[in-house]
Amino acid sequence: MDRVKKILLEHEVVPSIHRMLILQALMNSCSHPSADEIYRALLNQIPTLSKTTVYNTLKTFEEKGIIESFSIMNNEVRYELQPHPHAHFKCKLCGTIYDIYGSFDCLRDKIVEGHKVQEQHINLIGICAACQKKDKNDA
Amino acid sequence: MDRVKKILLEHEVVPSIHRMLILQALMNSCSHPSADEIYRALLNQIPTLSKTTVYNTLKTFEEKGIIESFSIMNNEVRYELQPHPHAHFKCKLCGTIYDIYGSFDCLRDKIVEGHKVQEQHINLIGICAACQKKDKNDA
DNA sequence: TTTCAATTTGTAATCATTACAAAATTAAAT
DNA sequence: ATTTAATTTTGTAATGATTACAAATTGAAA
Known part of the structure; x- marks a missing residue:
């Protein structure tokens, strides 16, 4: 305690x-x-x-940085056509969701630490290129 | 059309x-x-x-496999202490969430396709090792 | 002890989603 | 063309996680 x-x-x-x-x-x-x-x-x-x-x-x-939160497939779901496997980047400022191709292994149907992977969701969150540029111009 | x-x-x-x-x-x-x-x-x-x-x-x-859905940080959020960066695996059958260490790059504070990454969430979904074993025994 | 700020509580609201049953549509068979 | 059965669509009410908000409680300092 x-x-x-x-x-x-x-x-x-x-x-x-x-x-x-x-x-x-x-x-x-x-x-x-x-x-x-x-x-x-x-x-x-x-x-x-x-x-x-x-x-x-x-x-x-x-x-305060003591804990972190995460969620797996829940409310406010978004939809897209089945494309090549890719990750998503969501901008904290403008809310836009970008597709990120490449630089990620596709683990579908593979075994990871004994578990059989059927779906893979990679979500990145931060400041997008457009908003970084905007911030610079404002300053 | x-x-x-x-x-x-x-x-x-x-x-x-x-x-x-x-x-x-x-x-x-x-x-x-x-x-x-x-x-x-x-x-x-x-x-x-x-x-x-x-x-x-x-x-x-x-x-029917025409579209896919995903979500980024929403309801039914789960919490954990700040550990080393890792991914999560959720079993479709028993619902357990496992931590997956290693085999993933940490992108925090890096630039990906022009976007500045602040958070990274990797979620895998499938059948966990325990449930695979159980299925085999049942059969 | 008074006072002020921080913490905790409980109720009501919000928002995405789902349950469910009725209504409308469609296709096939008569 | 009419009946029938199955499918699709609709609308309302419920669910469940979360948040808003204001009142009540607590704690520390003066």
């Missing part, structure tokens, strides 16, 4: 009891829990816990 | 007017549209169009 507190302080997050328990739950878990799973796991220890607190706390942790 | 009809027939999908227009909208677009964007784009041509039809149709297209 001291270790948990230390991590929070190192990242400039006030170590409230809720935050310590939520981070501890994350550190003890190796199952990539969702917000709801963390909430349910802690209800025994903190019967008054609010789900909003879990969401707020996880958002704080991510902003 | 004949080209659209041909694609549908080749994939054993009855070429109704709705399906042809939805596929055409997808083929004309280079912006990886969402279901809602397709719906709004077609409202002029088909004022009676239902959003459910768009969802149903896209699902059919995907099942």
Whole structure:
């Protein structure tokens, strides 16, 4: 528990009891829990816990660089015709999604660390070329 | 429009007017549209169009292999501590998410086709080693 | 003890998506 | 042309994750 507190302080997050328990739950878990799973796991220890607190706390942790989030195939799905395998780049500023060809191995139907791969999704996020240029011109 | 009809027939999908227009909208677009964007784009041509039809149709297209879907950072987000960069493998059968280390370049802070990469998410989907073994035993 | 800021809570709203059943359309058979 | 059955389309209501927001609580400092 001291270790948990230390991590929070190192990242400039006030170590409230809720935050310590939520981070501890994350550190003890190796199952990539969702917000709801963390909430349910802690209800025994903190019967008054609010789900909003879990969401707020996880958002704080991510902003402070303590944790990272990811998602695999969920809401707000986007569609495209079946092209050659490629990756996607989404610009944080303008929201445009670019196709990225080449420079990625196609793992479909291959075995990776014992697991049989059927689909492969590579998502890059950052600042696109157009927005970089725009930023330079503005400055 | 004949080209659209041909694609549908080749994939054993009855070429109704709705399906042809939805596929055409997808083929004309280079912006990886969402279901809602397709719906709004077609409202002029088909004022009676239902959003459910768009969802149903896209699902059919995907099942028949005409299109593919993907999503970038959305609902049902999952969390983990900041570890070394790695990919995720999600098993279609048991739902378990495995970490995959190695065999992927870390592109963070690199430039890819002109775009500055800040985050990288690699998601593999398929049948995990455990479920493959289980299947063999069942057979 | 008062005060102020930060934290936590609970309810209601949002948004993409799905469930479901009714209505409309189509094709085939009579 | 009419009936029939299957398919397609529609609209409404539900679901489920997440967020907005404002009130309540807590904690630390003065």
